[in-house]
Amino acid sequence: MRPNKNRSDCPISSSLDIFGDRWSLLIVRDLMLYKTRTYGDFTKSEEKIATNILANRLQLLEENGIIIKLPYPDNKVKGLYRLSPKGIDLIPALIEIALWGVKYVSGSDGSSPFLKEVKKNKTKFLKNIMDTLPADDEANVH
Amino acid sequence: MRPNKNRSDCPISSSLDIFGDRWSLLIVRDLMLYKTRTYGDFTKSEEKIATNILANRLQLLEENGIIIKLPYPDNKVKGLYRLSPKGIDLIPALIEIALWGVKYVSGSDGSSPFLKEVKKNKTKFLKNIMDTLPADDEANVH
DNA sequence: ATAATTACTTTTAATATGCAAGTAAAAAAT
DNA sequence: ATTTTTTACTTGCATATTAAAAGTAATTAT
Numbered sequence: 008m009r010p011n012k013n014r015s016d017c018p019i020s021s022s023l024d025i026f027g028d029r030w031s032l033l034i035v036r037d038l039m040l041y042k043t044r045t046y047g048d049f050t051k052s053e054e055k056i057a058t059n060i061l062a063n064r065l066q067l068l069e070e071n072g073i074i075i076k077l078p079y080p081d082n083k084v085k086g087l088y089r090l091s092p093k094g095i096d097l098i099p100a101l102i103e104i105a106l107w108g109v110k111y112v113s114g115s116d117g118s119s120p121f122l123k124e125v126k127k128n129k130t131k132f133l134k135n136i137m138d139t140l141p142a143d144d145e146a147n148v149h
Numbered sequence: 150m151r152p153n154k155n156r157s158d159c160p161i162s163s164s165l166d167i168f169g170d171r172w173s174l175l176i177v178r179d180l181m182l183y184k185t186r187t188y189g190d191f192t193k194s195e196e197k198i199a200t201n202i203l204a205n206r207l208q209l210l211e212e213n214g215i216i217i218k219l220p221y222p223d224n225k226v227k228g229l230y231r232l233s234p235k236g237i238d239l240i241p242a243l244i245e246i247a248l249w250g251v252k253y254v255s256g257s258d259g260s261s262p263f264l265k266e267v268k269k270n271k272t273k274f275l276k277n278i279m280d281t282l283p284a285d286d287e288a289n290v291h
Numbered sequence: 292a293t294a295a296t297t298a299c300t301t302t303t304a305a306t307a308t309g310c311a312a313g314t315a316a317a318a319a320a321t
Numbered sequence: 322a323t324t325t326t327t328t329a330c331t332t333g334c335a336t337a338t339t340a341a342a343a344g345t346a347a348t349t350a351t
Contacts, residue, residue, distance in 0.1 A: 013254070013256055013257070014171075014195070014196040014197070015195035015196050016195075016256055016257055016258040017175075017178070017195065017196070017250075017257065017258065018246075018247045018248075018249075018250030018251045018254065018257040018258065018259060018264070019174065019175065019178050019243060019246050019247045019250060020175055020178075020195075020196055020250075020257075021250045021254040021256065021257035022246045022247070022249055022250035022254060022257075023171055023174060023175065023246070024171070024254075025254065027169070027170065027171045027174070028169060028170065028171070029156075029165050029166070029169040029170070032161065032165060032169070033159075033161065033162055033165065036159070036161050036162075053156070053157035053158075053159065053162070054156040054157050054159070054162055055156070072253075093253050096249055096252065096253070097249060099245040099248075099249075100242055100245035100246050100249055101161060102245075103241040103242035103244075103245050104160075104161050104164045104165070104242050105160045105161045105164070106160075106241075107160075107164055107238055107239060107241075107242055108159075108160030108161060108162075108163045108164035109160045110238065111214075111235050111238070112155070112160065112163040112164060112166075112167065114155055114158055114163065115155070115158055115159065115160040115162075115163035115164075116158040116159065116160065117160060122160070
């Protein structure tokens, strides 16, 4: 469990205090790509996150208001996770990280349709994906 | 010591395998803001990195080609670290992370001249800072 | 009624972090 | 020339985090 104590008032440092680990942004990535995921969906991602870490990160991300857990329709066991507006606003950072990876990390796959679209027109891609994700106010409907 | 084994071929995951920890990007941040730093300079940053971790991260970042260690003029003890082109290309991601922090993390300070410039005109800021940092080819002059 | 899913929790070992102290080479001061 | 200080690390150790595997409890499907 990563405590939520800020090391300084630097915005970069404060941000990293929240998601500066090897897993949190991968959860955000999955929600960016697939819109909604269940707990089990996350465990099926390529990176094979351990279930205890997944549970911990989902909790921390929810506590930090980055993701939202909703009931799964007609099923009391499953839950549905999705990005909050705060989480959606992490996408620009995620895109820059992805572009850096494609450019510099050998063995990283830049051929996904997702990335092709990003490379073609970053602004347009961002606008498109923002539109497909739940809007600001919809997140608070009760 | 973080091993450099890629968890998957996803560019985001691969990138996080390199700098997805609480300290590496803060080192890059310092080099972005101050251009060059000595080992001692890093220890004086607000976040108070432990010296063993600093030594380890400087080594990893250098091994990964993100930073370059140069001799300090007229001093055989000191070294001078600076960003490589690969490290400079992390700045767009750093900017997005900073903007997210300013917007969402309470207690993070968005009043630095650096950030004001970024908010006023991101593209222009990027261009300016890129120009003040050593260029692509200069890094390989022997 | 029974078996299978799903979302976690628990346990234990390995690894990483954080803190304090130590070291060795060079530089500065005396 | 000798001592002191600076600089860049390294080492040792306690604590915290991670990873892997197994376990559990509440549904849901058969």
